[in-house]
Amino acid sequence: MMRMQKHYRYFCLAGFTMLIQFTIFKYFYPFPNFMQDSYNYLRSAYENIDANLWPVGYSKLIRFVGFFTHSATVLVFVQYFFYHLCALYFFFTVLDLRETSRWVRGIIFAFLFLNPAILYLSNYITSDVYFIGISLVWISQLFRLVYEPSRWLLLAHLVVLILAYTVRYHALIYPLISVTALVFCQFSVRVKVGSILLIIALIAGFMFYTTSQTEKVMGTRQFSAFSGWQMANNAVYAYAHMPERPPLKVPERFGAVHHRVTAYLDSLQHIPMARRPDGPLMAFYLWDPYSPLQPVAGAVNIADNKVHLQQMAAVASLYNDYGKYLISEYPWAYFRYYLLPNFFQYAYPPSENLVVYNDGRDTVWRVAQSWFHYSANKVFTRSDTKEMALFGYYPLLMVLIIFLFVSGWIAYYVVGGPSFAELRFRYALRLGTFYWIVHYGFSVLASPVVLRYQLFNMILGVTFGVLLWELVLRSLFANREQ
Template sequence: MLLSPTMPANTPASTFGAFIFADRRNRLLLAIAVATAAIKMLVFKHFFPYLDFTSDTGSYMQTALQNLDHNIWPIGYSKFLWLFHQVSHSETALAVLQLTLLEVSAWFFYFSIVYIFRPDSYFRYGFYAFLLINPLFPFLSNYFISDAVFLSLGLTWITLLLWMLHKPTTLILVLHGLVLGLAFTIRYNALFYPFVALIPILLSRYKVWQKIMALLLPMALIASFVLFIRQRSYEHAGVREFSVFSGWQMMNNSMYMLQYRKLDSTDVPPKFAVMHKLVYHYCDNLRRSEKKKHVWDGSVFMWDNEAPQKSMLRDYWVTNKDKDAYTAWAALAPLFRSYGEYTIQKYPWDFARYYLLENAKLYMLPEPEVLNAYNRPYMGSDLNNVSAFFRDGKKEKPESKYNDLQSTLMALFPSLIVICHLLFLEETIRYLIKKGIRKSSRKFNIALLLCWTFILINFAFSVLAAPIVLRYQVLLIVLLLGYTLLLTEVTDMPATSPEEAELEEERLMLGV
């Protein structure tokens, strides 16, 4: 038994491919999923015919067109765009490709769980219905940013971890390392993924040498990528920076508390003298004003033309007129990082109060941000490379008359995150009280521990280091909803001894 105690012991355990394509019910479910995805995209494109842009789009686009190895954002998505551009110049094709990647990874996740854990009702049909009607995937796929590709890699990564528990082969081990390494090139949030992967790897049935390889492979790929980017940054800008953006982000985060403090210049290190003077006057004005900045404004201090960081950027260009944007950002990033660390260490309680605590609240109710509306009409006018990347790229793209529909749909999801957290917590407690650990297999219990590990580390990473917006939390929604349905199913099962559960699991795997 994995989840369902009613499954007969002589049920044949086919291969994963046969499980999907030879089983009539699963074949029908897959056919409906494929047809629905196609219809969903056709309907979506009727309402929202053009790709949407954000403030990040221009940087990705320029880096892709020039096939650069440096950018203020991770270069993985730009490399993906460069490959796409060798084949197609169609906006619709890019949206379809990104949705296809999302749908394939989501259904791989779904059918893998059905195959591995054999749920019979809540998950099989409840989660299936969610994937069919979920409007987040088409909207994410319609943006010229990295979210859709990163989410598809995240879903694939989680699924491979489950396969490590179910069928610990060397091939799965290698695929996991490659997917994790690739995800890190797309977005640096994947930095904490190896720590989550520790749980299934160490508790899997791999041999010791395989476990060591499973741990080292993704770390080696990530380390190699970091060294590569640092070297390319040094060659181009003369600064060995891995993440230029993180230095700017560190200072931005510290500014949320500085706007509430009455600053002075005593004991300020000389290297921060110019910077601190700018911060003093800027924050003094904010402190006296009723219009404070809030954490849901994201990286607002980085983009405000009157803020210290943009002032320093303008001063840099006065004496370095021949430098490009990346070089300027890279040159200032170490100073901004050091100043952010200095102020956080000097005022730790203020940082906890005005940034960490507020960020923790925002984690539960993230802002829809760019998902709230169609941004193309005013974003596209600021981009110089649209016509080079897409056919008819410069052709006027009118604002959709269904903007209200988008904002209405997206407004539902922050509340859904709260509901999913509460339901998942409630079902976990009920699972423990009703001795669900004894009802389910060791494999399922490890998978549940994996989910909790991801949730807790994702929370810590998001609150401490990353901007919190709805599009960054879609993987969390998928996991919370899926595992809540699984927990409900296993908790409501009749009690079965651990020995019977393990025996039934082995019978299913062997096809006895």
């Protein structure tokens, strides 16, 4: 009964703070925040297509809300509200892992529900907050399956897993983690094997359907055109940062693209690296209109140009092979100029779009004006946006969170934490640690890491960091009293 009362108080407090924050925020920011990705999602929703450069799960959410209303404010609220429901499920799951003090619950609650990054990111027309919410439910279900081995919960987990898969390619690692967790859950061998086979079947079915829809929509049969471009972007970035690039005789099929790349890099030789457009570790070669990889140089509104995206899809397979070729020719340069910087960028991710409103513009693209029924393409804020500079400190916060978690993890084992911590907590800690290790490796290899990709990891880091240190301090004080 006490636990139910405690949960109810937190539920009410989360709802109250959500409404207050949203109301004040929307006064100062009556329009959503848009980036290049936003227009791609909106076009996918507008045309109701089932394949694009990114998974279309978020576009389906936009379309679902659009069935009732095309109000941008309602869409933003739905995103923010959905996150809060998922965060509450995660929060109550964490409280069930072990007994915690009020200050620990307060820290976790504040980071989940009073975090300005979540509020501002919810105002973006992107899949980020939606995916964070799904991820919170996904990992909470894995935590619960160890002490609530219900078949209904397992079935719900499979649904959430496939939902995550339709929203963000980062979910590619989720089946691996789910399967690993299921092996140690208290189910019969038959249920475990059946669940794993069902996961494989669902993922395979989704990939087959997406591949066929990609061929239908974009003219090429492939699961993800985006992955080929990402491979080329990463490889060309490393190649561009080599101090010297000896002449390279490439296979004939790569001749045209390699000629454009080398000609572009030669044109940048007189510009210091710090001032070059491809200087920061970002997706410059993927999205910049003047990237030598673009099929049409200087094309505008790339993410909202169906013909251009079809042209990008047409060369995606070639670019995937070209990227792999450059990496095979210069593996050390790829490690030195892409993998190693991205390894550290994971711990100190650039704030990117979180520190700017609407990419610094006061207009939106036509697809946004059309979908949200704006009378004009102008947007405005009642804020001078100077408070967004706060997110410039979040990379440092990420470093502190990693230190909090790693130091707490080490101290936990030094004091013999596994010998007295609750079983459910030990399981959740191992699972959370396993997730972070796998995610670290996948993120570094996949694409340049930015801050908005790291908020879910920051939530896990803060949660387990304070839980670990509370256990450690309790153990130390108990030993001192003895």
